Amino acid sequence: MRSFTVTDEVRAYAVEHGSWRTDEVMRRLRSETAALGDPAGMQVGEDEGQLLTMLTRLVGARRAVEVGTFTGYSSLCIARGLAEGGSLLCCDISEEWTAVGRRAWAAAGLAERIELRLAPALDTLRSLPTEPTIDLAFIDADKPGYAAYWAELVPRVRPGGLLVVDNVLWSGRVVEPDADDANTEALRAFNDLVAADARVEAVVLTAFDGLTVARKR
Template identity: 55%
Template sequence: MRSTQVSEALHDNFKTIPLTHELYDYLVRQGEPQTPAQRWLEEQTRALGPAAVMRVPHEQATLLTLLARLVGARKIVEVGTFTGYSTLALATGLHPGGTVLTCDISEEWTSVARTAWREAGVEDRIDLRIGPALETVTALPARSDIDLVFLDADKPHYCRYWDLLVPRLRPGGLLIADNVLQQGQVHLPHATGNVRAVREFNARVRADPRVESVMLPVADGLTIARKRSEPT
């Protein structure tokens, strides 16, 4: 095959569509619309200034709700609450009687979250733990049978959270990790800081025989890992 044909073949296999603002708006409109509580929470989060970038976008929240429903989630663990937009999405997708345990260190940010959860009628499904998430997760029972984990916290500890939470997932459970593309820098071999930490985390996920996984170009990158059935 000539080099021009190879180039054309590679180009044909690149299916990701660059998003314009107009196309992105169209994409968001094809999902479930925001609830009043979500609109209020988005406005309150924007008022925080630069920190608002940590809120998951609405289409990602919609995906979290759908995934929680697909696995019939009764036990969800979230590492990184911020103002609770993702927590609200996960609680919305819970099986009746289920609980989201969510971890954060900020009373200020989570006070905004509590108001939104109360407005949405899901506050009773959410167990907010203020304090270092590593301590909270380490204290969970070894056989927790967690149905779904959403990881969206301090990147240098991503691998540690993975090591603690995968054994606590039930077979068929999901671990979803956010920001795995790090603004398009994660492929750089000499990355430092958070980018390097996430690059190492991505390698850890890919090499782990306990899970099957896929990385999606949703927002800043989203990995969905499903725990395989345990050997009999």
């Protein structure tokens, strides 16, 4: 197996060869987010965004949930993949960051499809009906919360639906023996939990910062 370092140039090449182009609204959103400085590192890349659109389309999602919205780029990518009449529920606690997203969603003509709930995600997820009606869930928020989000989401995802989870390899720290910070420990425990969960079949992609794609049985 060959692997190599993905430079900005390689990433740009890959993005240019995908079907979903980064349009003007997305470009503006990315530069507005970049202007925030360090927090901008939390935004998914354009290539990962294309994959989110593809996965949303693959499951024909009409009902999607995102945990961790930030400035709304991943939400845009999910929303543009939704089937006719579909909707996305976004969970976040930051009014400031999500305000940037709200403007972009409106500019993209997708605001009608996206509902934002500003509250701890666990409260929002617990308030959702328990029937398995979600087609796609994307988890990308506080890492110590992942296991609890998973516990709430798995029963609510329909058979054949997807749970997609970001940052699960945490820049490789999950395999570094000396890494014992709270986020790394939480992600190790989360990855073990998913691997042992018979309700799903899962793959951990070594792309991006590690992405788990799990299909509900």
